[in-house]
Amino acid sequence: MSFKANKIRTAISAALFAVGVLAASGADAKDWTEVRIATEGAYPPFNFVDANGQLQGFDVDIANALCEAMKAKCTLVAQDWDGIIPALIAGKFDAIVASMTITEERKKTIDFTDRYYRTPLAVIGPKDAAEDVSPEALKGKVIGAQSSTTQAEYAEKNYVPGGAELKLYPTQDEANLDLANSRLDAIIGDKFVIAEWIKKDGAECCKFLGDAPGTTSDTGIAVRKEDTDLRDKLNAAITEIRANGTYDKIRAKYFDFDIY
Structure with missing residues (x-):
């Protein structure tokens, strides 16, 4: 086989290989329909x-x-x-x-x-609670939050070192219920979510204590x-x-x- 013929054969093989690779990758690609x-x-x-x-x-x-x-x-x-x-x-x-x-x-x-x-995040508590969300105001209090959330992380970082106890819940609704039943002193959560709960179910028991500073995300x-x-x-x-x-x-x- 001549050198020229061998080059042509090599080029054809490379091209076929490239086509095969593209076909395989295309088969794996998703069209997201x-x-x-x-x-x-x-x-x-x-x-x-x-x-x-x-x-x-x-x-x-x-x-x-x-x-x-x-x-x-x-x-x-x-x-x-x-x-x-x-x-x-x-x-x-x-x-x-x-x-x-x-x-x-x-x-x-x-x-x-x-x-x-x-x-943003916000803190709510009983109707008679002081409208103060500082770590000093929540020292010795039991705070509820949904687990594996930014609100739980915020409470762990900002309130637990100041002497608050953090209780975690699988859902926000469970934390809300414990606050309504006086088993918590406060909860921290997504402001829009807990505002909806206060409007519908928590109006008699609870109120906003304040936004958690620097938490808009x-x-x-x-x-x-x-x-x-x-x-x-x-x-x-x-x-x-x-x-x-x-x-x-x-x-x-x-x-x-x-x-x-």
Whole structure:
């Protein structure tokens, strides 16, 4: 075989190999026309289960709007908060739309979209409590918070060293119930969530003691680190629903003020 013929054969083999590699990578690539989304289902008004057993809430409506913008068929499932990140990493679903705050610690294991709302933390307590959320005011008090949340981290960092006791709960509703039943001196939580609870169920027992200083943070959609294409599609969809008015229509259904 001539040198020229051998070069041609080598080039053809390389080209065929490249085609094979591209075909294999294409087979593994996802088109994201079907997306599985998890939410907690125990964090009203952002996500909850209604009397008919259906997931409802701001997060759920936003997820559905994003799927419509992406022209994707989406399946929403409820997942307990404590196991929600491990389940995402394990591939049980593709994204989390569950009012998850974007933190540097979480970004070590998962990725986030741009924010879809922003929220501060606040402290509430009994009607006769002093409206003071300083560590000194809460010294010796029992404070409740949902476990594995930024509010639990804040209480651990800011109140426990000052002499407060922190009690953790699987859901925000359980912490609220213990406060209403005088088993806690205060709870710390997402201001919008506990405002909704006070308005509906806690008006007789409880009141705002104050915002937790410096706690306003961004909430995003969590995806696996390798799913950058899904993250980008979701970001484009967030931009679209913000621009076409869909986001504001959903927000107005739950809040009479801007949360973005």
